Amino acid sequence: xxxxxxxxxxxxxxxxxxxxxxxxxxxxxxxxxxxxxxxxxxxxxxxxxxxxxxxxxxxxxxxxxxxxxxxxxxxxxxxxxxxxxxxxxxxxxxxxxxxxxxxxx
Amino acid sequence: xxxxxxxxxxxxxxxxxxxxxxxxxxxxxxxxxxxxxxxxxxxxxxxxxxxxxxxxxxxxxxxxxxxxxxxxxxxxxxxxxxxxxxxxxxxxxxxxxxxxxxxxxxxxxxxxxxxxxxxxxxxxxxxxxxxxxxxxxxxxxxxxxxxxxxxxxxxxxxxxxxxxxxxxxxxxxxxxxxxxxxxxxxxxxxxxxxxxxxxxxxxxxxxxxxxxxxxxxxxxxxxxxxxxxxxxxxxxxxxxxxxxxxxxxxxxxxxxxxxxxxxxxxxxxxxxxxxxxxxxxxxxxxxxxxxxxxxxxxxxxxxxxxxxxxxxxxxxxxxxxxxxxxxxxxxxxxxxxxxxxxxxxxxxxxxxxxxxxxxxxxxxxxxxxxxxxxxxxxxxxxxxxxxxxxxxxxxxxxxxxxxxxxxxxxxxxxxxxxxxxxxxxxxxxxxxxxxxxxxxxxxxxxxxxxxxxxxxxxxxxxxxxxxxxxxxxxxxxxxxxxxxxxxxxxxxxxxxxxxxxxxxxxxxxxxxxxxxxxxxxxxxxxxxxxxxxxxxxxxxxxxxxxxxxxxxx
Amino acid sequence: xxxxxxxxxxxxxxxxxxxxxxxxxxxxxxxxxxxxxxxxxxxxxxxxxxxxxxxxxxxxxxxxxxxxxxxxxxxxxxxxxxxxxxxxxxxxxxxxxxxxxxxxxxxxxxxxxxxxxxxxxxxxxxxxxxxxxxxxxxxxxxxxxxxxxxxxxxxxxxxxxxxxxxxxxxxxxxxxxxxxxxxxx
Numbered sequence: 001x002x003x004x005x006x007x008x009x010x011x012x013x014x015x016x017x018x019x020x021x022x023x024x025x026x027x028x029x030x031x032x033x034x035x036x037x038x039x040x041x042x043x044x045x046x047x048x049x050x051x052x053x054x055x056x057x058x059x060x061x062x063x064x065x066x067x068x069x070x071x072x073x074x075x076x077x078x079x080x081x082x083x084x085x086x087x088x089x090x091x092x093x094x095x096x097x098x099x100x101x102x103x104x105x
Numbered sequence: 106x107x108x109x110x111x112x113x114x115x116x117x118x119x120x121x122x123x124x125x126x127x128x129x130x131x132x133x134x135x136x137x138x139x140x141x142x143x144x145x146x147x148x149x150x151x152x153x154x155x156x157x158x159x160x161x162x163x164x165x166x167x168x169x170x171x172x173x174x175x176x177x178x179x180x181x182x183x184x185x186x187x188x189x190x191x192x193x194x195x196x197x198x199x200x201x202x203x204x205x206x207x208x209x210x211x212x213x214x215x216x217x218x219x220x221x222x223x224x225x226x227x228x229x230x231x232x233x234x235x236x237x238x239x240x241x242x243x244x245x246x247x248x249x250x251x252x253x254x255x256x257x258x259x260x261x262x263x264x265x266x267x268x269x270x271x272x273x274x275x276x277x278x279x280x281x282x283x284x285x286x287x288x289x290x291x292x293x294x295x296x297x298x299x300x301x302x303x304x305x306x307x308x309x310x311x312x313x314x315x316x317x318x319x320x321x322x323x324x325x326x327x328x329x330x331x332x333x334x335x336x337x338x339x340x341x342x343x344x345x346x347x348x349x350x351x352x353x354x355x356x357x358x359x360x361x362x363x364x365x366x367x368x369x370x371x372x373x374x375x376x377x378x379x380x381x382x383x384x385x386x387x388x389x390x391x392x393x394x395x396x397x398x399x400x401x402x403x404x405x406x407x408x409x410x411x412x413x414x415x416x417x418x419x420x421x422x423x424x425x426x427x428x429x430x431x432x433x434x435x436x437x438x439x440x441x442x443x444x445x446x447x448x449x450x451x452x453x454x455x456x457x458x459x460x461x462x463x464x465x466x467x468x469x470x471x472x473x474x475x476x477x478x479x480x481x482x483x484x485x486x487x488x489x490x491x492x493x494x495x496x497x498x499x500x501x502x503x504x505x506x507x508x509x510x511x512x513x514x515x516x517x518x519x520x521x522x523x524x525x526x527x528x529x530x531x532x533x534x535x536x537x538x539x540x541x542x543x544x545x546x547x548x549x550x551x552x553x554x555x556x557x558x559x560x561x562x563x564x565x566x567x568x569x570x571x572x573x574x575x576x577x578x579x580x581x582x583x584x585x586x587x588x589x590x591x592x593x594x595x596x597x598x599x600x601x602x603x604x605x606x607x608x609x610x611x612x613x614x615x616x617x618x619x620x621x622x623x624x625x626x627x628x629x630x631x632x633x634x635x636x637x638x639x640x641x642x643x644x645x646x647x648x649x650x651x652x653x654x655x656x657x658x
Numbered sequence: 659x660x661x662x663x664x665x666x667x668x669x670x671x672x673x674x675x676x677x678x679x680x681x682x683x684x685x686x687x688x689x690x691x692x693x694x695x696x697x698x699x700x701x702x703x704x705x706x707x708x709x710x711x712x713x714x715x716x717x718x719x720x721x722x723x724x725x726x727x728x729x730x731x732x733x734x735x736x737x738x739x740x741x742x743x744x745x746x747x748x749x750x751x752x753x754x755x756x757x758x759x760x761x762x763x764x765x766x767x768x769x770x771x772x773x774x775x776x777x778x779x780x781x782x783x784x785x786x787x788x789x790x791x792x793x794x795x796x797x798x799x800x801x802x803x804x805x806x807x808x809x810x811x812x813x814x815x816x817x818x819x820x821x822x823x824x825x826x827x828x829x830x831x832x833x834x835x836x837x838x839x840x841x842x843x
Contacts, residue, residue, distance in 0.1 A: 020132065021202040022156035062134040066152050066527075083584060085523060089154045093524035095534050098457045101185035112822055116802035126798045127768060135787050143738055144768055226738065256804040257821065262775035263747050263807065266740025332805075332821070343744045344716065380751060383806035383821075390820050 010071035010082055012049050013040035014056040015089070016064035024089050025064060027056050033064055037079055037090050042072065106167055106475065107252045107397045109217040117214045120221060120260070124148045125207035132204065147227060147265070149220030150206055153527045159201040159209060160223040165233035165251040165275070166194035166478040166485075170465040173476055175216040177461035183209050188461070190446060190454040192518060192569055193272070194232050194478040195223055199525050221259055226267045228258035228339070232274045234282045235479035238398060239441050239487040241433035245294040245302065247277035249394040250331065253386065257332055264339045268346035269354035271339070272311075284480060284596035286310045286319045287572055289356045290338060295325070302328040308338060308368065309360030312566035316602045317357040320365045322372055328391065330376070333384040337376035341368075400436070401473035401488055407438030410491035416498075423498050425547065426509040431494065440491050442472075444484040444501060445508040445516065449545045452534050453519045454482035463504035471497050480569075481557075482518055483511065513550045514558060514623065515541045518569055522562030522579060523586075529562035531579025531586035532612075536560055539616050544623075553623055555636040559594075572596035574638045575622060576603040577615065588615040592622070592649060593641045606646055607654050618653055625652040661760070662792045663780040670782070672708050672729055687731060690715050693723070701726055710762075713739055717748060724753050731782070734763035743776045750777035750808035767791040771799045771825070777808035801825040 014027040015037075025033040026040035043052040049069055056067055071082040081087050088094060109117070124144075131141040145151075149160035161176070168176075176196060180188050183205050184198040191197055201209065213219055223230055233251045237243065254273060258264070264271075274283040277294040285291025291307035304326045310319030326334050342356045345363075360368045416423045432441040444464060446454050456464075468476045468486055471493045477485035489497055501507040510516045517540060520526065522533030537560055544550055559573030563580075570576030576591035587609045594603030610618045623637075629648050630640045641649075660667040675686040681700075687708035693700055700707060701723070708729035709720070717724070724730075730749060732742035742761065749755040761773050762782040770792070773781070783789050791797050803813070803823040813823040 017152055017156070020204045022152060022200075024155055060138060062132065065138045084586065085154070088523060092155060093534075094532065095452055095524055095538065097185065098187045098455075100457060100459070101187055110818065112802055112816060112818065116800060116804070119798075119800040119802065123768070123798045123800055130787070140737075140766060140785075144766070226740075256819070259804050260772075260800055261805055262772040262803075263743045264740070265772060266738055266743065266769075268740075340744050344741055348739065348741075378752060383810060387820060393819065 010073065012043045012052065012069040013037065013072050013079075014043075014052050014067065015040075015070055015086070016056070016059075016067040019063055019065050027052070027059075031055070031059075033059065037072070037081065040072075040079070042079070043069070106169055107164070107248075107394070113217070114214070116259075117217075117219050117221075120219065121207065121210045121214055124210060128203060128207055143225060145203075146225035147222060148206075148210075149223035150201070150203065151224060151527075153199065153525050154523075155525065156199065157201045157203050157206070158525070159198045159206060159220060160191070161196045161198070161213065161218060161220050162223045162230040163194050163196060163218075163478050164255050165231055165237070165248055166235045166480075167248065168476040168478065169216075170469040170474050170476070172216045172218055173461050173465035173468070175212060175218070177458040177465070179209055179212060180458040180461065187455055187457045189452075189521060190456065190478050190482050190484070192480050192482060192520070192567060193223075193230060194235070194480055195230055196478070197521070199521070224270075225265075226269050226271075227265045228261065228267075228271045228273065231255045231258065232272070232283055232288075232480060234276045234278060235477040235485050236282060236432065236441055236487065237277065237477075238400065239434055239439075240278055240280075240282075241435050242280050243278045243435060244296070245277040246395075246398055247275035247292070247294045248398045249391060250292070250294060250304075251275050252394055252397070253331070253391070254335070257335065263336075264343060267339070267343055268348045269351060269356075271342070271356065279598065281596070281598040281600070282479075284569070284572060284600075286598075286600035287312055287316070287569075287596055288319065290335070291319050297325045304328070304331065306334065308372070309357040310600075311355050311357040312569060312571045313355065314352050314564045314566075315355075315358065315361075316566070316571040317361060318600050318602065319357075320360060320368070322365075322369045328388070329386050330381070331386050333379045333381050334372075334376050336384065337372050337379060341371050341375055401475075403436045403439060403488070404490065405436075405438075410438065410494075413491045413494050416495035420495075422507075422509070423495060425551075426498055426507060427494065429509045429513065429551075430511045434488070436488075438491055440489050440494060442486040442489050442494065442497060443479070443511040444486060444506050445510055446483050446506075447510055447516050447541065448505060448508050449515060450538050450542045453517055453537050456484075460504050460506055463500065464506065467497055467500045481516065483516070509547070510550060512555050512557070514544045514553050514556045515550060517541060517558045517560060518573070519560040520562050520568035522560075522568075526562060528565055529579070530564075530581035531562050531588065533560045533562040533568055533577075533579060536577060536579070536588065536612070536615060540619055543616055543620060552633070553627065553637070554633065555638070556623070556626075557595075558619070569596060570594070571602050572600070573603060574641070575619060577619075580609065582609070586612045588612065590615070590618060590622070592646055593638065595638055604646060607650055621652050622649055625649050659782055659784075661780050661782055662789075663758075667789075667793065674710060685728075687729060690720065694719055697723070711742075711745065713741060717745060717753070721753065724749065724755050725757075727755075727757055729758045729760060730755065731760045731762050732778075734761055734765055737764045737766050737769060737785075743772065746773075746776040746778055747808050767797050770797055775803065775807040775809055775825075799825070801827070 029041040043049040070086045127144045130136045151158040185200045189197045231251045238246045271289045273290045274285045274288040275292045287310040293305040306323040307319035347353045430443040472486040473488045517537045519533040519537035523529040557574045559569045560577040561568035561570040572594040578589045589609040591603030595601045661670045685706040706728045709727045710731040713735045760780040761778045767788040
C-alpha cells in the first residue's frame with residue numbers, strides 16, 4: 001500500500017493475529033505475542049527489520065497468522081501505527097458497537 | 106421451508122467433523138496457513154483486521170424463528186452479542202475464535218444451518234428474491250429451484266476449485282429484487298407460451314473491479330435441463346476461465362473475452378454433449394421439494410382489517426411504516442413487512458442478539474415462523490395478516506426495529522469496510538452513518554422518495570456501489586480515505602452500471618457532495634413522481650456535475 | 659515416488675519419457691505434444707503407453723486415441739487449480755476411459771474425495787501430510803453427496819431425491835475405498 005512506501009523510513013513493529021483467537025497481537029522483545037503495541041519490539045533500520053521479520057516468521061507455524069511489519073510513529077512516550085488500517089487494528093472499529101458487545105471483550 | 110432429512114443431517118455432520126479435523130491440523134501446525142486458508146474459506150472462516158470472521162449461509166435468505174434464535178444464541182455465547190447481515194443474504198459474526206468455530210458449527214447443524222461455501226473459489230450460497238412465495242407480482246416461487254441448486258452445488262466434486270468465486274441468484278417475478286443481472290448466473294423462473302416451466306438464463310454479470318451486466322444466453326431452458334445446463338456453464342468456466350490473474354478470473358471476463366455469441370455456442374455445445382441420464386431433473390422430484398415451500402395455512406376469510414385501518418388513520422408513525430415498509434402480498438388480507446436494519450445513525454445490517462430474539466418471536470407469532478434476509482441488508486416478515494400489522498409494528502418499535510425508511514435515502518447498503526475488513530481501503534459504515542444522520546428528517550426523506558445509496562470500502566464492491574442510484578466507492582489515496590461517486594446504477598430488471606460523476610471527495614466532503622446531488626435531483630425532477638433514477642436517466646450527469654464541480658473550476 | 663492406489667502405496671512402474679529422448683523398450687508416459695507428433699510410431703510400439711496432460715492441456719485432438727492409454731496422468735500444479743477435475747470427469751463419463759487415472763502433484767488430503775469422485779484412482783502426492791494421512795487411513799470424508807459424478811455404479815442412490823449418492827464404506831483406516839484397482843499394472 002502507498003502508506004507503507006511513504007513511511008518506509010519509519011521504525012517497524014511486528015504484528016499478526018493470534019492463531020487460536022484471531023486477536024490482534026504484537027511481538028514483544030522477549031518473543032511473546034501480546035495485545036499492546038506499547039510493548040512491541042521496535043526495529044530501526046533495515047537490518048533490525050529483517051532480523052525481526054525472521055524471528056517473527058518462526059511463529060507462523062502454530063502461534064500467529066497474517067504477519068506484517070508495520071511502520072509506527074513515536075509520539076513522546078507513546079507509539080502509534082502510521083497507517084489508518086493499523087490504527088483501526090490497534091484500537092478497534094471506529095464506530096459505536098452495541099453496549100452489550102462489551103460484555104465479551 | 107426446506108427441512109433436512111437424515112441424509113442432509115448426516116452430510117452436514119460429516120462436514121462439521123471434516124472441518125473440525127482441519128482446524129485441529131492447523132492448530133497443531135500440520136497445515137500451514139497457506140494450506141489452511143482455502144480450506145477455512147470453503148467453510149466461511151476469514152481472518153480479518155481484529156479477529157476471525159465466520160460467515161453463515163442463509164440459503165436464499167430464508168430463516169425460521171428457531172434458526173434466528175440460534176443465531177442470537179451464537180452471538181451471545183461466542184461473539185460480541187451482535188451479527189451483521191450481508192448483501193449476499195448471509196450473516197457474519199466479526200469476532201469469532203478459530204478454536205471455537207467447530208463448536209459453533211455443531212450448534213448451527215442442530216438447526217439445519219452451516220457455513221459451507223460462504224467463501225472460497227466455489228459456488229457460493231444461492232440467493233433469491235426475499236419476497237419469494239409472498240409477493241403479489243410473483244409468477245413462480247423460485248425457492249424450490251434455489252434449494253435444488255443449493256444441494257447440487259454443495260461440495261460439488263468438479264466445481265469446488267474454480268478460477269474464482271461463483272454466485273447464482275434466482276427470481277420468479279418480473280420485478281427483479283435479487284439483482285440477477287449482476288450475478289455470475291442469474292435465473293428467472295418462468296412459463297413459456299405452452300405453459301411449461303423453465304428459466305431465462307443470464308451469464309457473466311458481476312460487480313467488482315470490472316462491473317458487467319450479464320448476457321441472456323437462453324430465453325427458455327426447460328425445467329428438466331436445469332442441472333445439466335448449469336454443469337455445462339460451470340465446466341466451460343472451470344476449464345477456460347483465467348487463472349493467471351485473479352482480477353480477470355470471474356466468468357464475466359471469460360464471457361467478455363469470448364464474446365456473447367461464442368459463449369452461447371460453447372455452452373450449447375457442452376450442454377448437448379452431456380449425458381443427461383443422471384443429470385435430468387424430473388418433475389416428481391421437483392414436486393417433492395416444492396411441497397416444503399407450500400403456502401402456509403393462510404386465513405382465507407378476509408372481511409376487512411378494521412384495527413389496521415384505524416391504526417393507519419390515528420397513528421402517523423404507523424401510517425409511515427405502512428407506506429414505506431409494507432408491500433402487497435399475493436394473499437388477500439396479508440402483507441409483507443420489511444424490518445429495516447437501518448436505524449438513523451446505525452450500522453447497516455447489524456443486529457443485536459436481543460433484536461434477533463425479538464424478530465424470532467414476532468415471526469413465530471405473526472408470520473408463520475418465517476423471516477427473510479434481503480440483499481439490501483434488511484429483514485422481511487413475509488406473511489403478516491393486515492389486521493396484525495399494528496401489533497407487529499408495536500413489537501418492532503419495542504425492539505428498535507421499526508424505522509420506516511425502506512427504499513429511502515437512509516436505507517443505505519454498506520459493506521463492513523475498513524472498520525473490519527482486511528481487503529478494504531476505506532471505511533464504509535461511518536459514511537453511511539453520517540449520511541443517515543444528514544437526511545434523518547422523515548419528511549425530507551419522503552419528499553426525496555425512492556433513492557438507493559450503496560457504499561463499498563474497496564473495489565470488490567460488496568456494498569454494490571456500481572448498482573446504487575448513488576454509489577460510493579472508498580479508495581486509498583496516499584494513505585487518506587477518498588470517495589468516488591457514481592450515479593445512475595440500478596440492480597433491478599432495468600439493470601445499469603453507475604457512471605463516475607467526476608473526481609472523488611474526502612471523507613469530510615463526501616456527505617456534502619451527496620447532499621448536493623440530492624438537492625440537484627429535487628431541482629431537476631419534473632414532479633414528485635419522477636424518482637431519482639428516472640430523473641437521472643432523463644437529464645444525464647451534466648446538471649449533477651455542474652452542481653458538484655462548477656464552483657471549483 | 660510411490661503411488662497410492664487401491665488400499666496402499668505401491669512403487670511406480672511407469673517412467674515419464676522426456677520429449678527429446680528416444681523411448682526405451684518398456685512402458686512409457688509421453689506428453690500430449692509428443693503423442694500428437696509421433697502418434698503412429700507410438701501406437702505401433704509393443705509396450706504399454708501412458709499419457710501425461712499438463713495443467714491447462716485439454717483432450718482436444720486425443721478423443722479417438724484415449725483407449726490406447728493404460729495410464730493417463732493429470733498434473734495438478736497447485737491444489738487450488740481445479741481444471742484436472744473437469745478433465746477427469748470427461749475422461750470417465752464422456753469418453754468412457756477405463757484405464758488408470760492418476761492425479762499428480764500438490765494434493766491435500768481434503769481433496770481426495772473430490773478427486774476420487776471425478777474419477778481418479780491413483781495419486782502421486784507430494785504433500786507429506788497427505789501421504790501420511792493416506793498411509794494411516796486418517797482421512798475424514800463426507801460420504802453423502804448431492805450430485806452424481808464419475809462413480810455411478812459404485813455409489814448407492816438412496817432414492818429419496820434422484821441426485822443423492824452415498825460412497826461405499828469399508829476402507830483403509832476407515833478412510834476411502836478406492837474401489838476399482840485401475841488398469842495398467
